[in-house]
Amino acid sequence: MQRTFIIAEAGVNHNGSVENAIKLIDVASESGADAVKFQTFSADALVSKNSPKAAYQKLTTEAEETQFEMLKKLELSEDSHQKLIDHAGRKGIEFLSTPFDLQSLFLLNKKFNIKKIKIPSGEITNAPFLVEIARCADEIILSTGMSTLAEVEAALGVIAFGFIGKINTRPSSKAFAEAYSSQEGQEQLRSRLILLHATTEYPAPPDEINLNAMDTMSAAFGLRVGYSDHSQGVHIPVAAVAKGASVIEKHFTLDRSLPGPDHKASLEPTELKLMVQLIRDVEKAMGDGIKRPTPSEWKNREVARKSLVATDNIGKGEIFTEKNLSCKRPGSGISPIQYWDYIGQKANADYPIDGPIT
Template sequence: MHPKTLIIAEAGVNHNGDRARALALVGAAAKAGADVVKFQSFRADRLATVAATKATYQQVTTGEAQTQLDMLRGLELSADDEEQIAAACAASGITYMSTPFDAESATHLVHRVGVSSLKVGSGDLTNAPLLLHLARFRLPIILSTGMGTLAEVEQALGVIAFGYFRDATARPEPAAFANLLLDRATWTKLRAKVTLLHCTTEYPADPRSINLRAMVTLREAFGLPVGFSDHSRGIHIASAAVALGATVIEKHLTLDRNLPGPDHRASIEPDELEAMIAAIRDIEAALGDGRKVPAPEEIPNRAVARRSLIALRAVLAGERFTEDNLGIKRPGNGVPPIEYWSYLGKTAGRDYAANEAIEP
């Protein structure tokens, strides 16, 4: 059977800075059957300067007058908010996760909130100091790779490996990161700790920009588990990713796509999340174990759908079977058709009526 895909409902900043809405997103994700509900942990002043511009999609969804910094300030959750949301997740039976955008937020998530893994957003694929800080917690990491190249992913993995497997006295530098990846044992250890998510960093992402086969490329290049962070409209592309081997699916969740904010329009609503999860679970079941053998349900249908050797007309005992009197028809519970040529020229052991099955 295909291993169960981890479904992450990406609440992100779709709470619009409102704790009550964040808690409602937790409830919606849990009810839909998601395994994880993920938020974002940041302080706007640590993340952006006043000179940082909004992405085009953010200008479309939130207007051009407001700066990115001001937009981010309105989307923050406090440390207390995060702890309350994590408690609500525990009560609802769903795992709390958050993407830290700075070292202080990450430390709070690990030491105060008690997260069991860390998610890195695509924008920090090249943020080596943050990657090193996160890896030094020795927790599993899910790394999004949007906007990245294979070389950048490899470089990020070198930094993460250094954080995992070297103590704090070791000097971090590019040569040390690269050298660590030359050791096969490093990759064995990384395989148990890191999952790579293919991603297209555009909201919403046009299907032509998604290049889902790049997820397979990541798996083949690095030998690590892979998944898909889906920013497309609808649920069909995420479902296709599971068929291609995704072990994790991340999808933005909103309570209402018409709410103000940068990510709502590229998100799915709770009923769509439920439908996506149902589709993924069906796909997992359908993938099976890959062995080409009949399904148990097929066995009774063999006799119905397959054929056996029969007499095309009356055949007398001692008469030879020929192409004129030996045929193949249903049901398939007699001599199989593969024996047809071996029966040609044989003599009938008894009389056969037309359409009667030939005995072995």
């Protein structure tokens, strides 16, 4: 089985503190995750001043403040990004961040040379943004929460256009469809894009997770598929790996009791480490699919299996019958699979009770 790329999603769980963000990088590195991911945005470019917050955000932040006011406190400066990128490098973990606006995209891609871009579910219909991401990213991870299959396909058309279209070609529905239908467009999508199934609710209820949608998208688009998890606990992402998820993304925090929009649906440090360990165990357990005894099983076959033995004293030339022939451990002799081949045959030697037939 391929190695699952595990993204420890710090998001905005730093609460606007660079010191907390550095601690989150330490936790992600110690957990064994492949990447730690933050969120890069300008509240002014992302949200209207009076935009309301989601219901779950109202429960975990100041109920009276607007979404703009909440996000403004969670922005990371350019200088903060540099500190975090440098620290991640020292800790040996890949730094990623999700951009939510063009200014943030160019900061990550042009200024800091971040070539792997994660697109959040809320931007999947933002065609102008998708085109710009596709034009500058080497690899795209696209979350599909809240989307229909048709909306995912439409986004893939836009991204395919961004991958292969010329800068002076005017974007249009026709151009998107042509790019998506082209051999080059499909090749670029297969080599440079991973879809993430997601349920955009915090926390996501188990009966709305629908992991089988991963199979649906894989069959529909022929692309690599992973899973961005917002459920409580570690068991759902582990199950997604068993279903073939190539990427797992999971929110984590220093402390679930901290104030902020995403802490309550996040893993604490010990839980993140456990999730990574369980995923690595599942990867090993999937194996190659060939049914055969494993190296450790060979020593147990003789102990657990049976052989043909005499259940009565049998003299040489005596006929083997169902009364004097049986099957008992150990399995070092003739296999019971040959039981009926011996019934009715003459014994070739003397056999005492419990003596193995040879």
